Amino acid sequence: MSIAAAPTSFFYPHRHLLGIEGLTPAEIEGLLDLADDAVELSRQVSKKQDSLRGRTQINLFFEASTRTQSSFELAGKRLGADVMNMSVGSSSIKKGETVIDTAMTLNAMRPDILVVRHFAAGAVELLSQKVSCSVINAGDGSHEHPTQALLDALTIRRNKGQIAGLTIAICGDVLHSRVARSNIILLNALGARVRIIAPSTLLPPFADRLGAEIFTSMEKGLEGVDIIMMLRLQLERMSGSFVPSVREYFHFFGLDHEKLALAKPDALVMHPGPMNRGVEIDSAVADDNRSVISEQVEMGVAVRMAVMQALAQQLPNQ
Amino acid sequence: MTKPLLAERKKKKIGSKPGNKIALINARLIDPASGMDEVGGLTIKKGKIAELGPELRRNAPEGYDVIDCGGHILCPGLIDMLVHTGEPGFEHRETLATASRAAAVGGVTTIICMPDTDPVIDDMALVDFIERRARDTAIVNVHPMAAMTRGLEGEEMTEIGLLKEAGAVAFTNGADSIASARVMRRTLDYAKDFDALIVHSLEDADLAGSGVMNEGEVSSRLGLSGIAAAAEIIMLQRDMELAQLTGAQYHAAQISTAGSLRVMRRAKAHGLKVSCGVSVNHLTLNENDIGPYRTFLKVRPPLRSEEDRMAMVEGLVSGDIDVIVSGHNPKDADVKRRPFAEAEDGAIGLETLLPAALRLYHAGQIELPALLRAMTSAPADLLKLPAGRLQKGAPADLILVDLDTPWVVDPDLLQSKSKNTPFDESQLQGRVLHTIVNGNTVYTLSDDH
Numbered sequence: 001m002s003i004a005a006a007p008t009s010f011f012y013p014h015r016h017l018l019g020i021e022g023l024t025p026a027e028i029e030g031l032l033d034l035a036d037d038a039v040e041l042s043r044q045v046s047k048k049q050d051s052l053r054g055r056t057q058i059n060l061f062f063e064a065s066t067r068t069q070s071s072f073e074l075a076g077k078r079l080g081a082d083v084m085n086m087s088v089g090s091s092s093i094k095k096g097e098t099v100i101d102t103a104m105t106l107n108a109m110r111p112d113i114l115v116v117r118h119f120a121a122g123a124v125e126l127l128s129q130k131v132s133c134s135v136i137n138a139g140d141g142s143h144e145h146p147t148q149a150l151l152d153a154l155t156i157r158r159n160k161g162q163i164a165g166l167t168i169a170i171c172g173d174v175l176h177s178r179v180a181r182s183n184i185i186l187l188n189a190l191g192a193r194v195r196i197i198a199p200s201t202l203l204p205p206f207a208d209r210l211g212a213e214i215f216t217s218m219e220k221g222l223e224g225v226d227i228i229m230m231l232r233l234q235l236e237r238m239s240g241s242f243v244p245s246v247r248e249y250f251h252f253f254g255l256d257h258e259k260l261a262l263a264k265p266d267a268l269v270m271h272p273g274p275m276n277r278g279v280e281i282d283s284a285v286a287d288d289n290r291s292v293i294s295e296q297v298e299m300g301v302a303v304r305m306a307v308m309q310a311l312a313q314q315l316p317n318q
Numbered sequence: 319m320t321k322p323l324l325a326e327r328k329k330k331k332i333g334s335k336p337g338n339k340i341a342l343i344n345a346r347l348i349d350p351a352s353g354m355d356e357v358g359g360l361t362i363k364k365g366k367i368a369e370l371g372p373e374l375r376r377n378a379p380e381g382y383d384v385i386d387c388g389g390h391i392l393c394p395g396l397i398d399m400l401v402h403t404g405e406p407g408f409e410h411r412e413t414l415a416t417a418s419r420a421a422a423v424g425g426v427t428t429i430i431c432m433p434d435t436d437p438v439i440d441d442m443a444l445v446d447f448i449e450r451r452a453r454d455t456a457i458v459n460v461h462p463m464a465a466m467t468r469g470l471e472g473e474e475m476t477e478i479g480l481l482k483e484a485g486a487v488a489f490t491n492g493a494d495s496i497a498s499a500r501v502m503r504r505t506l507d508y509a510k511d512f513d514a515l516i517v518h519s520l521e522d523a524d525l526a527g528s529g530v531m532n533e534g535e536v537s538s539r540l541g542l543s544g545i546a547a548a549a550e551i552i553m554l555q556r557d558m559e560l561a562q563l564t565g566a567q568y569h570a571a572q573i574s575t576a577g578s579l580r581v582m583r584r585a586k587a588h589g590l591k592v593s594c595g596v597s598v599n600h601l602t603l604n605e606n607d608i609g610p611y612r613t614f615l616k617v618r619p620p621l622r623s624e625e626d627r628m629a630m631v632e633g634l635v636s637g638d639i640d641v642i643v644s645g646h647n648p649k650d651a652d653v654k655r656r657p658f659a660e661a662e663d664g665a666i667g668l669e670t671l672l673p674a675a676l677r678l679y680h681a682g683q684i685e686l687p688a689l690l691r692a693m694t695s696a697p698a699d700l701l702k703l704p705a706g707r708l709q710k711g712a713p714a715d716l717i718l719v720d721l722d723t724p725w726v727v728d729p730d731l732l733q734s735k736s737k738n739t740p741f742d743e744s745q746l747q748g749r750v751l752h753t754i755v756n757g758n759t760v761y762t763l764s765d766d767h
Contacts, residue, residue: 200507200564216511240467240474242504248477 010034012310016128016135019144020185028153028189034306035154035299042078042302052081052312055112059085060102061138062118067273067297068138068147072115075304079312081113099123100130107131112315113308116140121178134311136304142176148272149182151303153190155296156227159268164191169221169263170212171197172231172253172280175204175242179272180231184210197221199253201242202233218253222262230255230271230280238279246279256282260290268292338757339363341378342716345387349394349708350691351698360392362714365757370708387718390751393690394706395427395458395715396672397697399488399517399595400571400643402664403429404735405451406444407436412648412735414448417668418456420733422761424669425750426644427715428459428705430697433470434492440465440476445484457760458753459705459715461487466505466516472496475505479512487701488515490571493618493663495521495553499560506566515700518557519571520578521619525549530659532620536605542658545620547575554578558585561592569700570594572645574619576629583638593700594638596630597645598667598674599740603627607740613654613661615740617645634692635684641700642692644671648736665740669732673746676721680747686721718752725749 010030020028041047057076059069069085076083088102099118106114107130114135116124121141128135139145156163168187174180174196187194194212196203208214215221222228233249243249250256255269269281269291277283286293343359347370359374360367361382378384398421404411414431421429431448433439439448445462452460464486468474478489489509495518496502502518509516526549531537533544554570558581561568573579573594585592599617604627608615615621633639647664654661667674675693678684698706705715724747729737753761 199511201504240476243508244475244477244479248480252479 010310012313015311015314016137017146017307017311018125018128018135018137020146020149020182020189021144023189025189028150028186031150031303031306031310032154032157034309035150035302036158038302038305038309039299042298042305047078048080049078050080051309052076052079052112055081055312055315056110057081057083057113057115057308058106058109058111059083059115059138060106060117061085061087062099062116062123063139065117065138067300068117071297071300072136072138072304075301075308076113078301079305079308081308099127103127103130107133113311134315136307136311139178141178142181143178144182145178146182147300147304147307148179149186150307151296151299152183152229152270152272153186154299154303155270155292156268158299159292160226163187166226167193167195167224168227168229169195169197169225170229170231171218171221171255173202173233173237173242174198174207174231175202176234176237177231181210183229184212195221195225197253199243218255218259219262222259225263226267228255228260228263228267228269230269232272232274232276233280235276250279254278254280254282255285257285257288260285260288266290270296273297338365339382340385340754340757341374341382342385342387342392342718343374343376343378344389345392345718346389347392347708348687348690350687351695351707351709353687354708355687357389360708360716362754362757365714367708367710367712367714369710385752391686391719391721392716393719394694394708395717395753395755396425396693397428397430397701397703397706398426398644398646398668398671398693399430399641399697399701400432400597400645401429401668402432402434402647404648405435406447410735411650413455414451414460415455416733416735417646417648418452418458418460420646420666420668421458422753422755423733423750424644425672425717425719425753426458426668427717427753427755428461428703429668430461430463430487430701432492433463433465433490438465438470439463439486440468440470442477442480442484445481445486449485458755461485461701461703463488463490463517465489466491466509467496467501470494472498472501475501475508478505478509478514482512482514487703488517488569490517491519493519495519495523497523499556502557503560503564506560506564506568510564510566513567515567515569517569517571520550520553520557520573521545522549522552525552530620531608531616532605532622534605534623536608540608540611540658547577547622547626550575550619551577551581554581558590558592561585561590562588565591567591568593572597572600572619572643573639574600574622574630575626579629579633579638582633586638593640595641595643596634596639597643598671599645599665600627601630601634601642602674602677603740611658613656613658614665614738614742616658616661616663617647617665617740618663631678631683634678635688637688640692640696642671642675644668646734648734649738650736654738664738666732666734666736666738669734670727670739670741670746672719673725673749674741676748677746679721714754714757716754717750719748720751721748723747723749
């Protein structure tokens with residue numbers, strides 16, 4: 001089958017995908033519908049499709065990433081694009097001008113799609129203003145990571161039928177998480193009730209105004225939830241600066257079976273990866289049958305295919 | 319649902335004997351928490367207060383051992399929120415056992431010990447150690463206050479959640495302020511989630527510099543470098559901003575200046591969850607008492623001016639100062655018998671806490687229930703302890719107090735291992751006759767005292 005037929009029923013009106021912010025619920029659902037088709041394609045023996053044939057996709061990563069970059073690479077290849085990976089060490093890029101210079105240089109090579117990850121919030125948008133191709137935000141600082149939110153939504157929708165009406169807990173280092181920010185916006189847009197569970201030191205100020213109910217204890221926050229999204233806690237943040245220790249963090253905020261039991265019996269456990277087993281998630285829970293962590297990875301490729309497919313509609317054909 | 323990492327142990331009540339039934343009759347019952355001040359009696363069953371009231375004034379029920387209080391005051395045992403012992407690490411200065419004996423004599427039935435030991439109490443295993451040692455050797459209740467930053471270095475916060483589960487009743491950075499506002503903010507923020515009380519000492523180390531006593535006329539005359547009152551006020555002001563920002567529960571371990579009292583008043587008027595303590599030294603002594611370089615009066619914060627002392631009394635009376643502490647800090651002669659600037663800070667105080675505080679009562683400056691409240695129910699409320707009140711079901715931690723008899727402090731008769739008392743040879747009026755902890759007598763004043 002082909003997902004080339006899908007665009008007739010769905011038109012994505014933007015040149016870029018810089019964030020979930022600004023997307024309408026219909027656009028989000030449209031992208032998820034496209035992604036459903038991409039899942040089917042990806043599960044066939046022949047996964048190749050040609051809607052991006054002749055197009056050039058550059059993955060420009062200012063911050064190291066294995067999963068996201070390979071997911072985008074695979075998505076592009078399955079759609080027939082020529083994919084180039086470019087990793088820029090964060091030490092060589094320190095000033096805004098340099099980001100733009102890099103963008104201008106790449107732009108001169110006439111790519112069609114630029115997939116950009118940058119360690120600074122807003123850097124991808126800045127870059128998008130300077131290039132003539134489509135830009136996909138693959139994560140900018142602690143701001144947004146739209147394809148992650150879309151793949152999470154796709155995973156939830158395929159397991160639960162719909163997102164509206166679900167209670168979804170996002171747990172852990174929300175303060176530094178672009179995944180959390182994109183998810184909060186998306187899940188609210190599709191009618192879910194979002195909870196954030198984290199120690200106060202890992203909550204963004206005024207977190208309650210982002211569209212989520214705030215909890216500082218897992219016991220209270222996990223009660224009756226349909227979905228538990230765990231977030232990764234960076235090692236350098238758990239030695240006394242934001243939380244005292246791994247041991248304490250795991251004891252109070254790590255997802256183990258005891259805490260999981262407070263959620264609904266059919267609750268799903270999600271994690272954007274890479275996991276720190278024994279820090280934010282107990283190994284047994286990560287491998288539990290309620291865990292859809294591997295499925296998320298599969299959905300990641302499909303969602304990225306869908307996004308590039310949608311953006312391709314906007315690319316000039318002449 | 320989080321399970322304590324350390325196995326729940328049944329804490330042995332000090333000296334408790336099941337079925338031990340005592341009746342205390344012919345007493346003036348004062349319960350600062352409820353404001354009760356009446357003649358009556360009280361019965362103890364299984365280490366707890368069973369009954370109390372005027373009907374027990376003359377007659378004890380059948381089967382009770384009777385203690386005639388002789389009309390003296392029967393009130394809750396004192397809770398001292400700021401006690402340094404030397405255990406572990408400085409056992410030559412004081413052990414939990416000797417500190418507890420001093421406490422029993424002083425009518426202090428619960429001591430909160432500071433974490434600035436060696437090693438610093440910043441780990442669950444060490445909280446456990448203190449509890450175990452106290453259970454085995456102390457004759458009054460002991461609760462550890464744990465360090466809020468590792469090694470008290472003011473940089474990395476400790477495992478506040480786990481430490482609290484292990485039994486730490488509050489968290490402090492010892493005698494030092496946390497210099498970094500960022501660390502302080504994060505720690506307050508984090509502590510709030512666990513409903514943990516932060517008890518902070520106030521001194522801007524940079525401004526205090528090499529100061530050894532209050533900055534003022536006396537320091538100038540003595541040729542000693544001073545610590546400006548501002549060093550305390552600045553830190554308190556910063557902390558009030560952070561308390562507002564985080565919404566955390568904050569307690570200033572000790573304030574000593576009129577300026578600090580003004581800051582505290584403003585913060586309370588703003589509705590912040592803040593409180594403060596004052597040491598009995600700062601209520602009853604001032605910088606002039608240092609006289610000829612008496613190092614037993616070298617304490618931290620330093621003894622301030624008479625105006626500051628009067629402000630402390632006034633703050634206590636108005637209720638803006640919540641708690642009176644002894645600041646008990648035993649130091650041996652080795653570190654005290656030195657030139658003033660080189661001597662270490664610290665004065666013992668468990669045994670003189672109540673008699674010294676009674677100076678304010680005898681001077682007509684404060685009512686007895688208000689004075690006692692600052693050493694009983696007020697600290698109990700802050701620390702969420704069931705003690706500190708005369709109430710059915712409350713722990714039978716009680717003291718019998720003779721308000722009036724004068725006595726002279728003889729360091730040789732003090733229980734504390736170290737003798738660095740600022741009330742050396744002072745005449746005090748009123749003392750504890752009888753101390754009961756969890757229903758058992760741990761001290762009775764004998765005639766040779």
